[in-house]
Amino acid sequence: MDNWEDKLAGLFNDPEKLSSLLSLVSSFGLAPEQKPKEPPVPAAPDSAPDRIEMLLTALRPFVSPGRREKMDRAIQAARLTRIAGRTLRGPRTDSQ
Secondary structure, three states: OHHHHHHHHHHHHHHHHHHHHHHHHHHOOOOOOOOOOOOOOOOOOOOOOOHHHHHHHHHHHHOOOHHHHHHHHHHHHHHHHHHHHHHHHOOOOOOO
């Protein structure tokens, strides 16, 4: 069993061997199905994303659809909070 594990580890750790395997698999029509990329959550026009928002956006493809919806709502809530805070503080002038 260890021999197979060593061979698989060698295959997956060598990019050339892995690409040749993928081309062989695709020649048989067995290529892995490509999922369409989901569009990112649109940003509010006047807000720059903060680090947490960028992290959540980067993690979107790796979470389940249910969690993705929760993350989208959390991002939207954070944006609304940021916009509300700016609105409550009033217009910003150069002297502030």
